[in-house]
Amino acid sequence: MTDGPLIVQSDKTLLLEVDHPQAAEARAAIAPFAELERSPEHVHTYRLTPLGLWNARAAGHDAEQVVDALVRFSRYSVPHALLVDVADTMDRYGRLQLAKHPVHGLVLISLDRAVLEEILRQKKIAPMLGERIDPDTVLVHPSERGRLKQALLKVGWPAEDLAGYVDGEAHPIELATDNWHLRNYQQQAVDSFWAGGSGVVVLPCGAGKTLVGAAAMAQAKATTLILVTNTVSGRQWKRELLARTSLTEDEIGEYSGEKKEIRPVTIATYQVMTTRRKGEYRHLELFDSRDWGLIVYDEVHLLPAPIFRLTADLQSRRRLGLTATLVREDGREGDVFSLIGPKRYDAPWKDIENQGWIAPADCSEVRVTLTDAERMTYATAEPEAKYKIAATARTKLPVIEAIVDKHPDDQVLVIGAYLDQLEEIAEHLGDVPIIQGSTPNKERERLYDAFRSGETRVLVVSKVANFSIDLPEAAVAIQISGTFGSRQEEAQRLGRVLRPKHDGRQAHFYTVVSRDTLDAEYAAHRQRFLAEQGYAYTIVDADDLRRPL
Secondary structure: OOOOOEEEOOOOEEEEEOOOOOHHHHHHHHOOOOEEEEOOOOEEEEEOOHHHHHHHHHOOOOHHHHHHHHHHHEOOOOOHHHHHHHHHHHHHOOOEEEEEEOOOEEEEEEOOHHHHHHHHOOOOOHHHEEEEEEOOEEEEOHHHHHHHHHHHHHOOOOOEEOOOOOOOOEOOOOEOOOOOOOOHHHHHHHHHHHHHOOEEEEOOOOOOHHHHHHHHHHHHOEOEEEEEOOHHHHHHHHHHHHHHEOOOHHHEEEEOOOOEOOOOEEEEEHHHHOOEEOOEEHHHHHHHOOOOOEEEEOOHHHOOHHHHHHHHOOOOOEEEEEEOOOOOOOOOHHHHHHHHOOEEEEOOHHHHHHOOOOOOEEEEEEEEOOOHHHHHHHHOOOHHHHHHHHHOOOOHHHHHHHHHHHOOOOEEEEEOOOHHHHHHHHHHOOOOOEEOOOOOHHHHHHHHHHHHHOOOOEEEEOHHHOOOOOOOOEEEEEEOOOOOOOHHHHHHHHHOOOOOOOOOOOEEEEEEEEOOOHHHHHHHHHOHHHHHOOOOEEEEEHHHHHOOO
16 A cells, blocks of 8 residues: 555546645546546546547557556555456457558458457448458458448447548648747647547637647648538637638638638538438538548537538548537547547646636526426426426526626626527516527627627527637626536536636636426536536525625
8 A cells, every 4th residue: 555646446436636746647647548527626536438448549558558557646456357457448449450451442450360250240340341351351441431430439349540641632821820829738739639640639618729720720731621510600710710820811711501612721510511401411512522631620529410420431531629528418429539539638627727728717506496386387397398497487587687786897698598588588687688599690790799899798698609609708607597417518608708807807607596496407417527627516595695795
């Protein structure tokens, strides 16, 4: 027994004592292979998963390094069975390799013939494979490269993709660093991505993911397709690229519901790419419209299924996924790993906050008590209607008003999911402006600009503002309803207020919840990701909040 900061348990959880003098060193050692599950005040919990261990192998770490880190920092002896399991799990990665054969093109090579025999007998995998060239090599059709990787991951034999990338059509792109430069963590993220060729960079909201994308483009010096969540987000990307790189207005195209421009750098929305006409995805041909050298997926955790399917065909292109959280409510993190690439860089939110690059945030859950009439309506409602009834209770209105009044000098965002509720609140707060799905893009941009300039202090927004909206001076977010128990939505909404403030002040994130209802249950689930990142929620009673300060 040593006095290490880590307790390694046989159920594959790792407990890290935060206040231990070696905690930072231990965290850095286990971060490449262990998934952070919870990070409250004193003890952080990590978990060893096959996907996490394969991620580490893909990023160049071997089992020896993992075992060494666990043994070196563990307070007690590490369970022997766990060490054997780590080595065996990591050893499964790369026994199958995708490679370019000088004569036959794309092939699957086996370093373990029994594994090849096993997968040749898999009904879903066999049709993706062609003839056997020799006992250890099988032909693969180039169009099956992504789907094969997906299928192999699902059966527990993740393939190492050594087939390389096409350079795509060259296009000169330089970073214009006259009055700015990449932060250290941004440069590390770009270097890690480029060394691997494809993969995902995980950075908190407000930490400059767009700049990582721009730097990757400058590294590739090739035509680039950028996929974003909505048109406003796409135009923000364009503004940043014009300000931070050598690209000109004519070199950047917008491919959205409003415009269909294909330029050397083209920014397209997921929405337009997945629009169907007569059962066909008409716009997916954009992927083939140019010889793209790089494809950037903004908010990769939201990738819709049709884009996943198309990405399976794009394995010869470099692919960069950007996100604040790899949490997917549909559990498809494995598809992100096999089709976009492994996680190449991940920075904990609190680390970036401690460096001063995102604002410190105070999170509060404000609990309201429903009136007797509201409780009876809730109690007698059909199960599918219960959440909406609790989330949109009118009892929340005076509480929201009290929070807005509590921050008279701050820019405030009120965020919700139900349009009738948002309209009622906008009216209750004195006809403040509202942005929802039906708001035209021109009007959205005008309202966002008015908010940025301080002309508008309070803005009510639907979930169209969950992602990629840059509102640097927003200091208070009030969440009033959401998409059930979505953890990544919670993280994105907090992200709206994490841009550092010009005067260094703190951000405030309130979630207003109806007590004793599904609203409270979903809120607890939503908060899990942020609790894992070290954000603690204070529970406040609505009556206490409404009393004179």
